[in-house]
Amino acid sequence: MFHKKNITPIQLSVLIALIFAVCFSIGIFYFSNSLIICFFLGGITFILSLILIHYLFDMYVNRQIKLIYKFISQTKASKREEFYFKNILPPKSIEEAQLDVEKWAHQQKREFETLQQNEVFRKEFLQNLSHELKTPIFSIQGYVETLLNGAVYNNEVNMRFLQNAVKNIERLVCLVDDLDEISKLESGELQLNYSNFIIQDIIKEVFEELSFKSNEKQVICSVKKGCELPLIVYADKEKIRQVLINLVDNAIKYGKSSEGIVEASFYKVNNKEVLIEITDNGSGIAEDHKIRIFERFYRTDSARSRKEGGSGLGLAICKHIIEAHQQIIHVRSTVDVGTTFGFSLTLGK
Ligand SMILES: Nc1ncnc2c1ncn2[C@@H]1O[C@H](COP(=O)(O)OP(=O)(O)OP(=O)(O)O)[C@@H](O)[C@H]1O
Ligand SMILES: [Mg+2]
Known part of the structure; x- marks a missing residue:
């Protein structure tokens, strides 16, 4: 009945009251020699001491629990709340207090x-x-x-x-x-300006804008065959242009220096989403760099990236922009084969 380790206050009160009543009854029997008186007074002693011990225990335990809550709670109760906690709400048991303390410790x-x-x-x-x-x-x-x-x-x-x-x-x-x-x-300060637009139009403008770089590096930028059918997306046009500029710029910068190919592809995933991918046939990104590539200032090859004029913030900005659209951006890459950056956007009307 009693678990030595998990004894409850009421069980402890019963045990103490019982020991006390038995000792008292033995004393009474010694003096009166009457079993009836001994049982009668022993019973009364047990009940009275049980009530008293339980009351004192309760007082002590509740005081300790109150002190614990004073320590762990971060807000101060108003006078009304204090009255409510004290007089109306049932007092917390030790088990409940233990759970609350564990929750508090976890949160801390x-x-x-x-x-x-x-x-x-x-x-x-x-x-x-x-x-x-x-x-x-x-x-x-x-x-x-x-x-x-x-x-x-x-x-x-x-x-x-x-x-x-x-x-x-x-x-x-x-x-x-x-x-x-x-x-x-x-800081969430930037408001997105949503509109419907054809994504292929933007990529063509981006290829044009970066043509001085691609021509210089002899890289061919094109839309993948079969992806020419215009797809309307619902997003912030200028922000998506910024994402595409960085992805195409990276593909040119870190792609193959001769016979470089940069391809943009567009897929309607379902009735809600469009997948946009920028692929190059460059040196690729090693496995251990891939997970960190979207961090601010992270570069796989600092010397080369800095020489290319990059600060390592481009992909971090892209990730923020795509996530602000409630969409995701990802990378697939194999060393010496090439890299594909892809992101999803909402299908427009
Ligand atoms: N297509 C790619 N192929 C190989 N490595 C890439 C490619 N795109 C990005 N990287 C690697 O990821 C790093 C981070 O790219 P990110 O666009 O954030 O920075 P950056 O291009 O160096 O500078 P910024 O974009 O600020 O001008 C690059 O420095 C490069 O090492
Ligand atoms: Mg970049």
Whole structure:
């Protein structure tokens, strides 16, 4: 009946009252020598002591439980709530208090882990940011100082140094623009401007916009055969243009340098969704990089990416934009075969 480890307050009260009543009855029997008196007084003693012990236990336990709730609750009860808790609501049992404390401890642990994670993100972000800023700033400083120290009069180098300084300034401006964009997306400040449009029209404009880069690298950009049938999507046109610019730009930058092919394909998945894919036949992305590719500032090959002028924010921005549309973006890639970035959009009318 009694479990030594999980004994309840009422069981404990019964046990103590019983021990007390038995001792008392033995004393009575010793003095009166009457079994009737002994049982009668023993019974009364048992009942009275049980009531008293149980009452005292209750008082003590409830006080301890109240103290526990004072400690774990984060809001202060108003006078009315206090009256309600004290007089109307049934008092919490130890088992209920134990469950609440476990829940509280679990929540505290989760909050602590989130804080720790945020701290790691914050440190990493600051480190990356200062690194990204340092490179162009030091270059600009170097060129300007050299010019001031006399190179400005050297017609062989002065224009080149100035042009290099301007390139680095442009890189800084791009970085600040991207950071501004990402912070707006993350804070949910950016409102999406939904409209119906033909997705193939946008990709053709993007290919045109980036033709100076693709021509320079001799990369052929095209819409995949069989995907020419116009598909209407319902999304923010300018934001989707931005996503496609980054994906096509990446496919050109990190694709094959000669005989490079960049293909855009469009599929109607069902009556609600359209799948858009940008494929290249470049060097691909290794397995361990693939899971981190959408992180801010993450690059698979820093030296090469930086040389190409990228800050590593493009894919993080794409992910934010697609997720703001309640859709998903993913990557499929095999080293030395190529890469495909795909995302879904709502089918328009
Ligand atoms: N198609 C691709 N093939 C191979 N690697 C890629 C491809 N697209 C992206 N990557 C890798 O992912 C990294 C992150 O891409 P992301 O677009 O975020 O940055 P970025 O192009 O370097 O800079 P930004 O887009 O800010 O100009 C790139 O630096 C590159 O290493
Ligand atoms: Mg990019």
